[in-house]
Amino acid sequence: MKKCSFLGLLALFGCAATSFAATEFYVSPSGSDAAEGSKSAPFKTIEKAQKAVRAINGTMTEDIMVYLREGTYALANTVKFTEADGGKNGHYVRYKAFGDEHPLITGGMPITGWTLHDEANNIWKAEGVEGRFRQLYVNNRKAVRACFPNVIAASDKGLGGFDHDFVRLTKVDSTGRAFDVSADYIKNIKNIEDVEIHLMIAWSENILRLEKAQVNGGTAKLIPKDPERTKLFHRAYPMLGTAFMSNPPKQQAFYLENSYDLIDAEGEWYLDEKEHVLYYKARKGENMGTANVVAPRLNTLFSVLGKDTKTKVGYMAFEGLTFAHSNYTRPSEEGFLDLQAANFNVDVLPDPSRGNWEKLNSNKYALWRPDAAFRVENAHHFLVQGCVFSQIAATGLDFVSGTNDDLIQGNAFFEVGAAGIMLGKFAPDSLSEIHEGYNPSDKDEISTRDTIKNNLVTNVTNEHQGAVGIGAGYPRYVVIEHNEVSYTYYSGISVGFGWTKKETAMTNNHINWNNIHHIARLLCDSGPIYTLSNQGTGSEIQHNYIHDNGTSKWADYWNVPIYLDEGSSGFTVKENVFKNSPAGVGQNQAGQNTLQQTNDYYSADVVNNAGIEKSFQYIHEIKEIPVADFTGAMTQEPFKSVMTLPGKIELEDYDNGGSGVAYSDNDLENQGKVYREDGVDIVGLECADTLNTVDCKGYAIGYTNPGEWLEYSVNAVIDAEFLFKARVASGLDVASFQLFIDGTAVTDTIKIPQGEDWNTYTEVDGKTEKIEKGEHVLRVKITGTYGNLDWIQFALTEEELAIKSSYHVNFLEGSQQYRVYNMNGTLLGSVYADSREVMSKTRQFVKQSGVYIVKASRGNQMFRVNVLK
Helix, strand or coil, X not given: CEECCCCCCCCCCCCCXXXXXXXXXXXXXXXXXXXXXXXXXXXXXXXHXXXXXXXXXXXXXXXXXXXXXXXXXXXXXXEEECHHHCCCCCCCEEEEECCCCCEEEECEEECCCCEXXXXXXXXXXXXXXXXXXXXXXXXXXXCEEXXXXXXXXXXXXXXXXXXXXXXECCEEECCCXXXXXXXXXXXXXXXXXXXXXXXEECCEEEEEEEEEEEEECCEEEEEECCCHHHHHHHECCCCCCCCCCCCCCCCCEEEEECCHHHCCCCCEEEEECCCCEEEEECCCCCCCCCCCEEEECECCCEEEECCECCECEEEEEEECCEEECECCCHHHHHCEEEEECCEEEEEECCCHHHCCCCCCCXXXXXXXXXXXXXXXXXXXXXXEECCEEXXXXXXXXXXXXEEECCEEECCEEEEECCCCEEECCCCCCCCCCHHHCCCCCCHHHCCECCEEECCEEECCCCCCCCCCCEEECCCECCXXXXXXXXXXXXXXXXXXXXXXCCCCCCCCCEEECCEEECCCCCCCCCCCEEECCEEEEEEEEECCEEECCCCCCCCCCCCCCEEECCCCEEEEEECCEEECCCCCEEECCCCCCEEECCCCCCCHHHHHHCCCCHHHHHHHHCCCCCCCCCCCCCCCECCCCCEEECEEEECCCCCECCECCCEECCCCCCCCCCCCCCCCCEEEECCCECCCCECCCEEEECCCCCCCEEEEEEEECCCEEEEEEEEEECCCCCCEEEEEECCEECCCCEEXXXXXXXXXXXXXXXXXXXXXXXXXXXXXXXXXXXXXXXXXXXXXXXXHHCCCCCEECCCCCCEEEEEEECCCCCEEEEEEEECCCHHHHHHHHCCCCXXXXXXXXXXXXEEEEEECC
């Protein structure tokens, strides 16, 4: 809608012109997507406003404003922005809080229906809790996942703040690949297989799920689960075992988490995932009949992803919004081994030069980064300003790669699980060995000329203690200035990665005028400002005020003031002020730097002006976020209509309701890019143009992984044990699924037979347990890896199942180019082959074991290729 009223001077970042009038849309949780999107008749959802913007942003002559009104925006799915959503001609598309209002964007879900479970201990329970989560918020305060030892109140971190307490290992059994601890620590735990050990190793935190415990007298041997067990005991660094340089020798610190038997303090909770029951020991004064209880559901709330480094999302702004209740469950699924700055080990690679593979000797690693509430990749002239990130499971805001000329300014980050802000790649991809460094031939992939300024980053790294306040991988021309970073468990600001003196992507990085205090409150080998690797020329660490920092009693060893770690070079370090903190500059195998820093340097100008500038000081007053109101949000309803049993269910027609309500998928993208716009992976069948997935003759669920599920509203017209037949495909021998009605299994695991590939479909059949007449929710749960599911036909007789038994996609004649991707979607290269030989050529092309996706440049072909090296 066109508004001619004066909007005031709009401060635009970059070279955009100033606008005095703009096109406006309005969104409100009480609005309607059938409305016109005006101030008096607002849209209801952000996605509807997004579509309205796309209809008019092709030829912009002014900014487009999308005003979000007060209230809770409970997202059904990740909101995904692409190059189709950006501004044009230097004008911005702005998603902005209206006036002084505080719109809350939440990835959470309400937990209701609490009943008293254990009156003597004031433990309550909520039944029928679906999904997996690792955080819980009660009346806008974070609750404590049941642990031993109990947490310690930390009021200096804010309302309801707490720190973990620790005990120490008795020893590390590197031969048995286990941990010896006092048997007293686990004597009351019955479900040890659900328990995690959170182990602090030097500069990293490591989360390992436990397989079992063996008690021998006063000692218990804790044996972790794989894959994290094998990875940890192959890894040389960080140094597992007796704490490095400790005198007298001391063992490493840990706590245990996640058992009903550990609930012994107010505010603790435990989720029984098998029985779908959530238990909570109420705090004094809490009324669970009226309590506002929120569990995280979506890993990523907003995703901004340009097509590639040449087709970026440009000229977008997000201002005055609050992001909360993101989820991150990788530690529950395969552990979490932090290598550094919460970049976790995807794999530990063979390192023959260091000797015996079995003896903690490999210093070769592949890694990746945690998920973020707000994720940006391939974007330019992007503004995030005046936003709040709180009650976040992992990273708050992550500019992953391919970003340039962006501004992150005036935001508040608190109660965040990992880093407040991350920027740039820390490794080329999740397959490359990290010490090779990063300096891509495509310079548009490097995060360049991005500015992080006037942000408050405090009370962060609460779930992943090895994370940092602000972390940048391999940026160039980055400016990190006038931020306040405090209350971290590891470093404050970290720039660089790779431990190398070789030339990297980095140059001219400036870390100036920051106020850094109360950092490294747990781990060691850290600094308020920490750097790694060759940073080119012209890099600076100047005029920072560093104060009130020390070393925790639980740390393995010391911390450093300003820390130029391995390979760091290209910096001029001068005129930084230290108070109640280690002073000076520490160097460890650094390169050439210009050090003009004295330990006793003092400047009132630095003390008074480092940190957040006057115009953004108001963010210190932000202590909490709006309470989430889920009224009318996240209802599950049929996609088209209630499906009838007996009858045929097209599996791509799962219910509406979003992630965690109507489906669960392990990533936020529809990898097949067809039919629906949420996170479920749907593949097209017999599409006229496979690359653009148009004119498909059918659809199927694809790219499946264990634990994923989809739900369908169904109506059984009769009590019956139904016969069924499902149309499926897989190129592996490990794919399977299972059927549930209203949460109860009605079949055993149904194996999908291995075929030639994922384009050759066949049928499997079986029989359900008795399903009662009436309306139900059918759940299709994925129990094995990489199966495609097209449809399921339910019937009462064999005659009703007389359907054509197989379906083949024709091979294309002649050779063509096939693009090879890893499972993170990273393009690795191409092979030129006939379609009948593409699998063998792909196995020759890739260097490491794994599963790869191969897509034809033309025609209707896509393969998964399993490679064993």
